[in-house]
Amino acid sequence: MYQASNSGLISTSSRDLNAFKMVKPKTIADAVSYLNDFDSVPVAYAGGVDLATAYRENKQIGTLVWLKEIDEISDITVSDDNLRIGALVTHGQGSANEKLACVRGLQESWGKIANVRIRFSATIGGNLMALRTSYEMPILLSALKARINFANKDGLFTLAADEMSQTPRLTGALLTSVDIPLKGKPQIDYERSMRPLYTQAAVKFQDGDNSLIRIAIATEHLPPYIFEIPERLEDFDQIFESLPPDYADLRLDNNYIRYLIPVILKRQIKRLAKGQ
Amino acid sequence: MKNTTTLSFILNSKEYESIEVPTCVTLGDLLREEFGLRGTNLSCNQGVCGSCTVIIDGNPIAACHTFAFEIDGKNIRTIEGLECADGSLDPVQESFAELSAFQCGYCTPGMIMLSRALLDQNPNPSEELIKEWISSNICRCTGYAMIIEAVQLAAKKIKESEA
Amino acid sequence: MTKLETLNILTSDTRRRDAYDKVTGRANYTTDVTLPNMLHAKVLRSPMGHARIIKIDSSSARKIMGVHAVLTREDIKKYSESELMPVYGYFIKDQPIVAMDKVLYKGDIVAAVAAESERIANKALATIRVDYEPLPAVTTINDALASNAPELFEEPPVGIVPAYGEGASGKLRSKKNICYTFNYETGSANAFNKCDHVFEDEFKFSRMHHLHLEPFITVASWSDDNKIDIWTACQNPFPLRKEISRIFKKPENDISVKVSYIGGGFGAKNNCKTEPIAVMLSRIARQPVRFCLTAEEGFYTNTQHAAILKIKTGVMNDGSLVARESEILLDSGAYSDGSPLVAEKAGYRIPGPYHYEHLKTTCHCVMTNTAPAGPFRGFGGTQTTWACESQIDMIAERLGISPYQMRMNNLLDKGQAFVPGESGMDSDIKLGLDLVAKEINYKNPPKEPNRGIGLSIGFKDGGGVNKPATARIKASTNGDIFLQCGTIEMGQGAQTALPNIVAEIMNTPTERVRLMPIDTNHTPFDQGTNASSSIAVMGQAVERAALDLKSKILNFSAEQLNCKTEEIKLDNWTIRKGNETIPIIPMIMGFYGGTGFEFSGEGFHKSPNSHLAPLEAPCVFWEYGWGAADVTVDIETGQIIVNKLVVSGDAGKAINLNVCRGQDEGAAIMGLGQSLFETMIYDNADLINGDPLSYRVPMARDLPASFISLTQEQGYGPGPFGSKGMGEGGILPVASAIANAVYNAVGVRLTELPMSPDRVNKALLEKQYNYCKQDTSRD
Numbered sequence A: 001m002y003q004a005s006n007s008g009l010i011s012t013s014s015r016d017l018n019a020f021k022m023v024k025p026k027t028i029a030d031a032v033s034y035l036n037d038f039d040s041v042p043v044a045y046a047g048g049v050d051l052a053t054a055y056r057e058n059k060q061i062g063t064l065v066w067l068k069e070i071d072e073i074s075d076i077t078v079s080d081d082n083l084r085i086g087a088l089v090t091h092g093q094g095s096a097n098e099k100l101a102c103v104r105g106l107q108e109s110w111g112k113i114a115n116v117r118i119r120f121s122a123t124i125g126g127n128l129m130a131l132r133t134s135y136e137m138p139i140l141l142s143a144l145k146a147r148i149n150f151a152n153k154d155g156l157f158t159l160a161a162d163e164m165s166q167t168p169r170l171t172g173a174l175l176t177s178v179d180i181p182l183k184g185k186p187q188i189d190y191e192r193s194m195r196p197l198y199t200q201a202a203v204k205f206q207d208g209d210n211s212l213i214r215i216a217i218a219t220e221h222l223p224p225y226i227f228e229i230p231e232r233l234e235d236f237d238q239i240f241e242s243l244p245p246d247y248a249d250l251r252l253d254n255n256y257i258r259y260l261i262p263v264i265l266k267r268q269i270k271r272l273a274k275g276q
Numbered sequence B: 001m002k003n004t005t006t007l008s009f010i011l012n013s014k015e016y017e018s019i020e021v022p023t024c025v026t027l028g029d030l031l032r033e034e035f036g037l038r039g040t041n042l043s044c045n046q047g048v049c050g051s052c053t054v055i056i057d058g059n060p061i062a063a064c065h066t067f068a069f070e071i072d073g074k075n076i077r078t079i080e081g082l083e084c085a086d087g088s089l090d091p092v093q094e095s096f097a098e099l100s101a102f103q104c105g106y107c108t109p110g111m112i113m114l115s116r117a118l119l120d121q122n123p124n125p126s127e128e129l130i131k132e133w134i135s136s137n138i139c140r141c142t143g144y145a146m147i148i149e150a151v152q153l154a155a156k157k158i159k160e161s162e163a
Numbered sequence C: 001m002t003k004l005e006t007l008n009i010l011t012s013d014t015r016r017r018d019a020y021d022k023v024t025g026r027a028n029y030t031t032d033v034t035l036p037n038m039l040h041a042k043v044l045r046s047p048m049g050h051a052r053i054i055k056i057d058s059s060s061a062r063k064i065m066g067v068h069a070v071l072t073r074e075d076i077k078k079y080s081e082s083e084l085m086p087v088y089g090y091f092i093k094d095q096p097i098v099a100m101d102k103v104l105y106k107g108d109i110v111a112a113v114a115a116e117s118e119r120i121a122n123k124a125l126a127t128i129r130v131d132y133e134p135l136p137a138v139t140t141i142n143d144a145l146a147s148n149a150p151e152l153f154e155e156p157p158v159g160i161v162p163a164y165g166e167g168a169s170g171k172l173r174s175k176k177n178i179c180y181t182f183n184y185e186t187g188s189a190n191a192f193n194k195c196d197h198v199f200e201d202e203f204k205f206s207r208m209h210h211l212h213l214e215p216f217i218t219v220a221s222w223s224d225d226n227k228i229d230i231w232t233a234c235q236n237p238f239p240l241r242k243e244i245s246r247i248f249k250k251p252e253n254d255i256s257v258k259v260s261y262i263g264g265g266f267g268a269k270n271n272c273k274t275e276p277i278a279v280m281l282s283r284i285a286r287q288p289v290r291f292c293l294t295a296e297e298g299f300y301t302n303t304q305h306a307a308i309l310k311i312k313t314g315v316m317n318d319g320s321l322v323a324r325e326s327e328i329l330l331d332s333g334a335y336s337d338g339s340p341l342v343a344e345k346a347g348y349r350i351p352g353p354y355h356y357e358h359l360k361t362t363c364h365c366v367m368t369n370t371a372p373a374g375p376f377r378g379f380g381g382t383q384t385t386w387a388c389e390s391q392i393d394m395i396a397e398r399l400g401i402s403p404y405q406m407r408m409n410n411l412l413d414k415g416q417a418f419v420p421g422e423s424g425m426d427s428d429i430k431l432g433l434d435l436v437a438k439e440i441n442y443k444n445p446p447k448e449p450n451r452g453i454g455l456s457i458g459f460k461d462g463g464g465v466n467k468p469a470t471a472r473i474k475a476s477t478n479g480d481i482f483l484q485c486g487t488i489e490m491g492q493g494a495q496t497a498l499p500n501i502v503a504e505i506m507n508t509p510t511e512r513v514r515l516m517p518i519d520t521n522h523t524p525f526d527q528g529t530n531a532s533s534s535i536a537v538m539g540q541a542v543e544r545a546a547l548d549l550k551s552k553i554l555n556f557s558a559e560q561l562n563c564k565t566e567e568i569k570l571d572n573w574t575i576r577k578g579n580e581t582i583p584i585i586p587m588i589m590g591f592y593g594g595t596g597f598e599f600s601g602e603g604f605h606k607s608p609n610s611h612l613a614p615l616e617a618p619c620v621f622w623e624y625g626w627g628a629a630d631v632t633v634d635i636e637t638g639q640i641i642v643n644k645l646v647v648s649g650d651a652g653k654a655i656n657l658n659v660c661r662g663q664d665e666g667a668a669i670m671g672l673g674q675s676l677f678e679t680m681i682y683d684n685a686d687l688i689n690g691d692p693l694s695y696r697v698p699m700a701r702d703l704p705a706s707f708i709s710l711t712q713e714q715g716y717g718p719g720p721f722g723s724k725g726m727g728e729g730g731i732l733p734v735a736s737a738i739a740n741a742v743y744n745a746v747g748v749r750l751t752e753l754p755m756s757p758d759r760v761n762k763a764l765l766e767k768q769y770n771y772c773k774q775d776t777s778r779d
C-alpha cells in the first residue's frame, strides 16, 4: 500500500503498471546510458522479485532496462586476492558455485537466504539495490568488508557494503559486481536462526599470527552495525557497550541485543575455529 | 516505440509463436486471462506465498513476479500441463490426491509444481531436502506433514514407473 | 437416531472427493468468476488511526475515463433510509460501508471506485481529496480503557443482546469503549472462603491474521430489474443474504448468494467483508463489479483478538479446583464484527473441562483504533486455553503436585455436565490425556539439561449456539443422488464427509452422491460453515434427510412388491429381499411412467432450546485438543526448540481419517506459529508487518523434528455414527503445552505470546536475579 497525497492509502500491485518501453542493453555502457535517461523513467530489472514488492508501493516503470543480457555482470571470478561476484548472480547460482569456496562458509551462509524458489530468481545486485533493512546480503557483505562496484555516467565507482544506504550516488548507477577481498583468508559464519528478529554475521580475518573478527549485526528494521575485535580478546563483552542506545526496534530492545552479540559470537568463534 | 513484445514459447508442450503481449502483463495474468489457465492461483502477488508457482525451464518460479515477456524462448509448465494426454494424473498429482495432501486447495497447484520441479532435479530427495523445497510456499491449512509425505510417495511412484 | 451396525462405505473410501478438482487446478474459486462487462473495484483507506472527516472531494475521480462508479459518504447520503441502511455488523451494526463521520483505524475504508480495470480505479482514487481532523488514537486495550481515552463511538450504534439462559447475561456499551460485555455466574462466591489457596494470574494473548490464501473477494451484479447476484468467498451465505437484504432494503428472494470452493477462511470470511461495497458499486454502475482485496488489505479487514486474561482460582491443598473468577479483555479493534460472539465464548470457556463449585466470568470487547477483530479458528477458546492451561500448571507447581495429576484430579468425567444446564462431556478426557502423555514419554521424560515436557487440554464448545441446519436429498430414477446443503467446502472436507454419510445410509457407492453447488435461491437453509459444525450439525441434518429419502424408497418398493418394509433392504439402487435382488428402476418406470421420477428427503437439525442452558441451548458437542510438547530451551539466547509436538482430537467416528488428521495438524501448526513467532505488530496506529513477507507464518522448515497427531475415535459424538467436529481443537493446546514444557525445562513461566527469545531470556534473567537475591538474603 502507498499513501496517496491528500487522501489515504491505496493498495497497488503490478496491475497498476502502464505498458512500458523495454530496452535490452548488452554492455554496461549502454545500460548506464539508459539508466540516466531520467525522462524515460528507467527501472533496472534483474530478477524482478523485489520489484514485485515495489509495485505495491506504487513504483512505476517508464522504461524497463533488462539487465540479463549484460554478460559482463553475470560471472563469478576469483583472483589471488579477490572474489568478484557479478550483479546478476542469483542466490541459487552463487551459493552453489564452487568458486566461493575461497571464502570458507560463504556458500553455506548465502545458501540460507530466502527459499529455494526465490533463489532461482533473486540476484545479489537486486538484493543490495533494493536497500531494504530486511534483506541480508548487506549484512553478509558488510561483515566481509566487501566493496560494491558501480558504473554511472561519470565512470566507475566503488562503495563499501555498509556505505550503500547512505549515499545519493546510486541514482542512475548500475551495480556491476561485488568484490570480496581475500586478504586475511576470510571465513564467515552466519547466524540467522532468530530471523526476522535478529541476525549476526562474523568473519574471521587472519593477520599474521593475529586474527581479527568482524561482526555485522542487524534486525529486520535496522541496517547492519559493525564491530571489529581481535579474536584473542578474552573478555570482549564490554566492547558491545559501544552499541548506540537507540539501536533497537519494536521487537528487540537494546539491552537484549547487547546481551546477545557476545553470546552468539562465542558460538561463532567456536564454529569458525572448527572450520579451519 | 510500441509497448508490446512478441513472444515465442512452449506452454504445456504446445509451441506458440509470435504472441503479442503488452510489456506490463505478468505471467500470472497472461496464463489466467489470455490462456484461461485458471489452475495457477494468484494470492499474494509478490512472490511470497508461491500459490502461482509454475515451472520455467525446469525451475519453479512464481508467475506473479514474472513478466510475460520473460518467457520468450522458454518452456513453461503449469498445473494443467501435468496431466498426461490420456487424462491420467502425474504421479505428483496422484500422490497429493491419494494422501489428501491438501485442504482448501488454493496453494495446491503451486505446491504440486514446486514438488514436480524438485523431483525433476532430484529424483531421490531426502526428507530434509523436501522440507527445504516445500518451505518455499505457504500452505495455511495442512501443517505440511502430509505434503512432505506426498512428495515422498511421488518420488517412489516415479521410480516405480521408470523401473 | 439409527446407528448402523457395520459401516461399508466409510471404511472403504479414503480419497477426498475434491481431490481431482484440487490437484488438477480445476477447482473453481470466487477468484475465477468473471462476468461480461465486469468492473473492478478498489478502495481508498484511512492513513490515520482516528480522525474526523471534514471534507471529501471526489469530483475529479468521477471524470476519469473508464470510471463507472464512485462511492463516498456523499453518495450514501443520496439514499433515503428506506432505500439503504449503510451499516452492518453481527450483534452491533457499527461498521459503515464507507466511513461517514470518522475513520476509526488506519486502513478504514473512505471511498471506493469501480472502473474498467484495477489500474484505472486506483488512479481515480488517487485524485480524491480528503481533509481529516486527526483525533487521538487508542491502539491498545489499556489505552482504550484509560480515563482520558477518546470515545470511539460517540453515538451508540444499533445493537442487540441475544436471549441468554441460566446465569448468563450480556450488555451493550457497559463502559466507555467497551461495545459488549458477557457475564456468566454459577454457584456461590462463598466457595472462595473455604479454599486453602487463591491464586491470581494474568496472561497476555497476541493477535494473528488469518492469512487465508484466497483473498477476500466478491463479484456482485445488481441487474436492471433490481435483482442482486453475489458470488463470494463467504462462510455463511444465508446470514450474509439477510444482512444484504437489510442493508439494501431488498426482499431476500431478490438476492442470490453463490459460493464455490473457498480458498481458506479460518473464521475471517463470515458476514459482510467485500460484499457491501461490491453490491453498492454495482448498484451505481449497473454493471457487475469484482472487488478483490490484496493480501495487505486482508490484514486491515479481519484479525484474531489480542487479549488480557486475569484469572483468580481457588483450590484446596490437594489440588481440587473449587472456584474461579475471571476477567477477559478482548482487543476488538475498531468495529465490533464478531467480537460479542467471541466474547460469549471466551467468557464461557474460561473454566476449561474441569469441575468448580463457583464460577464468575466477565468478558469485555474493548474497541481500539486498530483493524477489526473477529472470528478466528478457536473463537475465544484459543485465548482461554492459553490462560487456563498455563495456570493449571502454575497451581500444580505451587502446590507441589504433578501437572498431569492436577488435571486428572479435576477433569470432568464423561457425561458430567460442563456447568448446570449444559450437556455432558462427550469424550473420555482422561483417556485423551493419557494418550498424549504416553506419546510424549511423560512417565520417563528425557533427562537432558534445559529440556522439558508439558501437557495441555484445549477445550471449547463446538457446533455453534442455537445453530439450525437443513439438508435436502433427491435421487433420480437411475439412483443418482443430489445432496443439497449449505455447508461450504473450504478445506475441511465437508464435500467428502457429507456425501459419504449419504452413501453409507443409502448403501451406494459415494461416487453416486453429488454435493450440489451452493446458491441461496435453492440450497436449503444453513446458518454457516463455522464452529466445527459441518459434521456434528449439518451431518445430522444430512443423515436425517438420507434416512427420510431411504424410507420413502423402501416404502414405495414395499408397496410395489407387496411386502413389509422391514423385509427389504436397499443395496446399490436395488432392493434386496432375502436372497432376491430386485432392480428399482423398472418399478419406478412402471409406476410413475417412462419419464421417471425423483424421490426426495429432507433433514433438519438444531439443538433444542433450553433456558436452563446458559447460552439458551445446550452445546452440540465438546471439542477437545489434547497437546503435549517436548522442548529444549537455549538458555543463553532464549530460543525455544520444539523437539516434539503431539496433538490429538477426538473425531468420535472419523468419516475420513485423512481429513481428521489434516484438521488437527493444520490447526496445530497455526498454534505453533502463534506460540513462537507469528504476530501482528502495531506501532501505535501503524501495523508494521501487515504484508505477507514481513508477517511470518509457519513454513515446512518450522515443523518440529517430531510432529505427531493422533486421531481418536471414542464414538460418543452426536453426529452420524458417533462423529464430532474437528476443525479447531488442534490449535488450542499448543501454546500452553509449550509454555508448560518451557517451565519444566528451565523453571521460567511465560505469560505472554509469542514466546520469543527476548521474552524467554528476560524471564531467565529475572529468575537468576531473584535467585541471587534469595541467596544473599539467606546469608
Ligand SMILES: Cc1cc2nc3c(=O)[nH]c(=O)nc-3n(C[C@H](O)[C@H](O)[C@H](O)COP(=O)(O)OP(=O)(O)OC[C@H]3O[C@@H](n4cnc5c(N)ncnc54)[C@H](O)[C@@H]3O)c2cc1C
Pocket: A043, A044, A045, A046, A047, A048, A049, A050, A051, A052, A067, A087, A088, A112, A113, A114, A115, A118, A121, A122, A123, A124, A125, A126, A127, A128, A129, A130, A134, A135, A136, A137, A173, A174, A175, A176, B046, B047, B048, B049, C693
Ligand atoms: C518469499 C521471499 C523470501 C525472501 N527471503 C529473503 C531472505 O531470507 N533474505 C534476503 O536477504 N532476501 C530475501 N528476499 C528478498 C530477495 O532476496 C530480493 O527480493 C532479491 O534479492 C532481489 O533481487 P532481484 O534480482 O529480484 O531484484 P529486482 O527486483 O530485479 O531489483 C530490485 C531493485 O534493485 C534494482 N536493481 C537490480 N539490479 C540492479 C543493478 N545491477 N544495478 C542497479 N540497480 C539494480 C532494481 O531497479 C530494483 O529497484 C525474499 C523475497 C521473497 C519474495
